[in-house]
Every structure is written in C-alpha cells, then in structure tokens.
Amino acid sequence: MYICDMYEQSLKYHCQRYSNNSKPLFSDEEILTIYFFVGHEQKYTLIKDIHNFAKEYLRDWFPNLVSYQTFNYRLNRMAGAVRELSSQLLRMFRPSDCQDDTVIVDSMPIITCCGRNRTGKVARDIADKGYCSTKNLYYHGLKLHMVGYRRKGHLPHPCQIALSPASENDLKVFQSECMPDLFNKKIFADKIYRSNDYWEQERRDKANEFYAPVKSIKGAPEEEKQRSKAADDIYSQAVSSVREPIEALFSWLNEKTNIQRASKCRSTCGLLIHTMGKVAIAFLYLIFNY
Known part of the structure; x- marks a missing residue:
C-alpha cells in the first residue's frame, strides 16, 4: 500500500504516459509494486527472478501480469520514478x-x-x-x-x-x-x-x-x-x-x-534501475525491519 500511495502522490508524474495507451490493463503502479514488494520480501535482486516469483505466487493479486519481456521493458522506462522514490525514502524516514x-x-x-x-x-x-x-x-x-x-x-x-x-x-x-x-x-x-x-x-x-x-x-x-x-x-x-x-x-x-x-x-535505463532500484529496496528493508 505504501508504494501505491507514493505512486498516486508523486511517482506517476515521473513515469505516466500521456498517450492513448496511458491506462493499460496492467498498470505501471502494479509493476513498481511487484518490483519493490518481491525485492524487499524475497530478497531477489534480478528482475527475471522477481517476475518468475510474481508469475508463480502472486497471480491472484496480479491476474493481468504481462510477460517478462514486457515487464522488463516497462520497468526500464520508469527509472525516473524509481530515483524519485529513493530520494523520498531517504528524506521522509530520517532517524531522530x-x-x-x-x-x-x-x-x-x-x-x-x-x-x-x-x-x-x-x-x-x-x-x-x-x-x-x-x-x-x-x-x-x-x-x-x-x-x-x-x-x-x-x-x-x-x-x-x-x-x-x-x-x-x-x-x-x-x-x-x-x-x-x-x-x-x-x-x-x-x-x-x-x-x-x-x-x-x-x-x-x-x-x-x-x-x-x-x-x-x-x-x-x-x-x-x-x-x-x-x-x-x-x-x-x-x-x-x-x-x-x-x-x-x-x-x-x-x-x-x-x-x-x-x-x-x-541499457542506460536498465543500469539506472539496477542502481537506484536496489538503493530503494535496501532502505525499504531498513525502514520496515528496524
């Protein structure tokens, strides 16, 4: 729910498409939720492993899950949103x-x-x-x-x-x-x-x-x-x-x-997702476990 709330507040402005296909059946919000939820809970670091886990165990939550190729392509387009989330996590959950x-x-x-x-x-x-x-x-x-x-x-x-x-x-x-x-x-x-x-x-x-x-x-x-x-x-x-x-x-x-x-x-986008996405996953782990 935290990722969903953040998406509605600010992340969508960094990744949402302003086109005739701006509201696909499987949304960008769901892609980000799967990436961070599985990365945080299962400690998976590869997008292939994250997608396989979602396909195997999260079908009830995400019935319209797309193929791995589409999932990877669309996630790579959201490097700006992932970077924004990383910045907000560090700013909002600062220890006293x-x-x-x-x-x-x-x-x-x-x-x-x-x-x-x-x-x-x-x-x-x-x-x-x-x-x-x-x-x-x-x-x-x-x-x-x-x-x-x-x-x-x-x-x-x-x-x-x-x-x-x-x-x-x-x-x-x-x-x-x-x-x-x-x-x-x-x-x-x-x-x-x-x-x-x-x-x-x-x-x-x-x-x-x-x-x-x-x-x-x-x-x-x-x-x-x-x-x-x-x-x-x-x-x-x-x-x-x-x-x-x-x-x-x-x-x-x-x-x-x-x-x-x-x-x-x-790719450039893939390298940015790899870097800032892992920073965000690591600090989600810190926030919710310590």
Whole structure:
C-alpha cells in the first residue's frame, strides 16, 4: 500500500504516459509494486527472478501480469520514478539520532565489466572506464556517491546520493552535486577529496569544516616527514574511525542487494534501475525491519 500511495502522490508524474495507451490493463503502479514488494520480501535482486516469483505466487493479486519481456521493458522506462522514490525514502524516514552538523562522504563502484583492457559497451552515455584504488581494480561502469549523516553506534543515514561515470574525480562530483546544499557542516572524507584552496574557501563562505586523513606531500624532505609522522598518524586514525561507518554502509548495501555487480545490465535505463532500484529496496528493508 505504501508504494501505491507514493505512486498516486508523486511517482506517476515521473513515469505516466500521456498517450492513448496511458491506462493499460496492467498498470505501471502494479509493476513498481511487484518490483519493490518481491525485492524487499524475497530478497531477489534480478528482475527475471522477481517476475518468475510474481508469475508463480502472486497471480491472484496480479491476474493481468504481462510477460517478462514486457515487464522488463516497462520497468526500464520508469527509472525516473524509481530515483524519485529513493530520494523520498531517504528524506521522509530520517532517524531522530542523525547528527545534523556532521556528514560523511564516500563513493563506491558500480561495475558493468572489469579488467584494464576491457572496453564496456553498455550505457556509454553515463558510464566509462575508471579505477578503484580500494579494490585495485580497473572497471567500466559508474560511481555511486553518498553523503550521510553521522549516527553514533549505527550506520550513517544518506541525505544525498549521486551517480557519475567511473572516470569522474570524486571531489569534482561532490562539489557540483552535493556541496550546494551543505552549510555549517563538519565533513569527513577520504584523501582524494583534499584540496586546501577549495576547503579554505568553503570554510570562509559557508562555515564548512573539512577533515580527511593526511596525504603525504611528494618531494617533501624525509626529515620533515618523520618529524610530523606521529601526529599525522594519530590525526588520520581519528578521522578514519569517524569515516568507517560509511564503508560499512556500502558493504551492507552490497550484501543485501549485490548492487556493485551490474554485468547483466544491457541499457542506460536498465543500469539506472539496477542502481537506484536496489538503493530503494535496501532502505525499504531498513525502514520496515528496524
């Protein structure tokens, strides 16, 4: 019923067709309901498995269920509605213990294929080749960028989610997609987000304070490195301990939905459904089970 209510309130404006066939026998609302209900309750991550379950066990609820090919085609056309639902879930079900003044920033790869010499052929308008230093992996695909409110003793609660091609620099994406909405925050991030000039400007203009592990300076004298090593190590360890929960959030998200593995996506819309649909399913699980 929740998906039906959300569809009537806002989702239909992101996917409804304004044509002579705007009211098919099997509606877009039913497609979204099946996708999220089966994905949430049965933990299925593949659209084929979701459709097979609905065909086998939900015929009484959905007597006009269409074929898998039609179901998949129509679901892929609703990427905008799925993205809107993901945003609304994160905004409407925000836990009360979120620390409003502290956010954690990071990104994770969404992989359509991997290998240094591999050239991806899927969703080239939004995906390209990049490198993940954490996994020491060259891959073709996307990056999922996330900004989350810190919660002591719990996983962070995402407040912003953005997608970018794999080759995009994390700091540039963060600047353009996330920073306009952040004011008077303590921002904890990885080394790649370091930029002294940019963060000094942010501190003056918007009172944002930036914290990241210390990045060694190339060409610095060895004596200088050794002199500051102890203090730098303690500072980096303290920052990393605050950042650690968002890495746990990514691990939990991938464990529940297998979101990083997008090798079966065959189109731009399919890749968007794979990514934002799994984010929505994961947070439906959080909302209704915790």
